[in-house]
Amino acid sequence: MSEDLNNEKKEENEEINTNESKETEVKQEEKKKAKFTFNCTRCNKCCAERGPVPLTFWDLEMWARNGVLINFMPYLELYKNPAGNLDLILKPIPIPKDDADQKATSLDPFASTPIEELLDEKCPLYNLEKKECLIYENRPLSCRTYPLEFDGKNYSIVDVDCPGVGQEGMTKEELEKMRETAKLMFTELTRIRINIPVLHQIIQKDVMMELIKQNKEAMESMSEEDKKKINEVFGKSRDVSEK
Ligand code: SF4
Ligand code: SF4
Numbered sequence: 001m002s003e004d005l006n007n008e009k010k011e012e013n014e015e016i017n018t019n020e021s022k023e024t025e026v027k028q029e030e031k032k033k034a035k036f037t038f039n040c041t042r043c044n045k046c047c048a049e050r051g052p053v054p055l056t057f058w059d060l061e062m063w064a065r066n067g068v069l070i071n072f073m074p075y076l077e078l079y080k081n082p083a084g085n086l087d088l089i090l091k092p093i094p095i096p097k098d099d100a101d102q103k104a105t106s107l108d109p110f111a112s113t114p115i116e117e118l119l120d121e122k123c124p125l126y127n128l129e130k131k132e133c134l135i136y137e138n139r140p141l142s143c144r145t146y147p148l149e150f151d152g153k154n155y156s157i158v159d160v161d162c163p164g165v166g167q168e169g170m171t172k173e174e175l176e177k178m179r180e181t182a183k184l185m186f187t188e189l190t191r192i193r194i195n196i197p198v199l200h201q202i203i204q205k206d207v208m209m210e211l212i213k214q215n216k217e218a219m220e221s222m223s224e225e226d227k228k229k230i231n232e233v234f235g236k237s238r239d240v241s242e243k
Contacts, residue, residue, distance in 0.1 A: 036155065037168055037175075038166075038167060039170050041167065045163070046147065048095075050122065052081070053143065054087045054140075055192070056088075056142075056191065058188045062138065063138060066138060075124045076089070078200065086197055092118040092122060094113065095122055145181040145184075146162075148181075148182045149185070149186075155179065
């Protein structure tokens with residue numbers, strides 16, 4: 001094939017790709033602007049690729065009321081999202097790619113992988129084999145309103161690829177309830193975002209004070225002989241560092 005023909009073909013392909021991505025953009029824009037109709041198809045895409053699920057006091061209070069709060073502790077994490085907000089989240093878990101990965105994940109599902117690398121990974125409470133939420137009755141507020149969001153002024157769809165968007169079938173009352181839930185989510189998210197940094201500081205200070213107290217108590221309960229030994233050890237390490 002001549003170089004001219006090759007270039008022509010390349011340009012043709014580039015044109016097709018550009019047209020396709022423009023078409024997708026237009027479709028997404030149309031979906032965003034269209035009157036909100038929604039009916040969840042239970043495809044579970046949102047649970048399998050959700051990334052961090054933001055939590056609110058509403059969720060913590062519900063879990064406490066239902067006596068299950070302790071079960072969620074291992075999954076909680078603080079995460080500074082790209083908009084700069086500090087959120088309490090359910091930390092996503094990567095889907096294992098092979099057996100070795102599976103073994104490593106089962107040994108330590110919350111390995112030190114930074115959350116930034118898990119933004120499209122599955123919710124830790126999603127059962128991949130059964131394709132179901134392990135805590136459906138206790139699912140967080142943000143799962144109840146997904147993919148609808150309210151920002152204090154407007155509603156928006158956070159995931160235009162959600163297959164449920166644009167589907168008919170929900171009653172007017174159900175849609176209204178979803179809008180109300182999205183509003184509640186906004187209020188609750190604002191409430192926890194205001195309080196988390198303060199709680200974080202208090203907890204850190206509290207932990208520090210507790211450690212100091214523990215140290216003091218441990219030292220007090222030691223025999224004079226042990227105290228002497230400890231002082232000798234510290235004395236030696238100080239001598240070494242001063243050399
Ligand atoms: S909310 Fe959307 S992505 Fe999630 S299960 Fe329903 S249809 Fe699928
Ligand atoms: S808590 Fe349940 S509904 Fe929410 S993302 Fe996780 S698996 Fe899905």
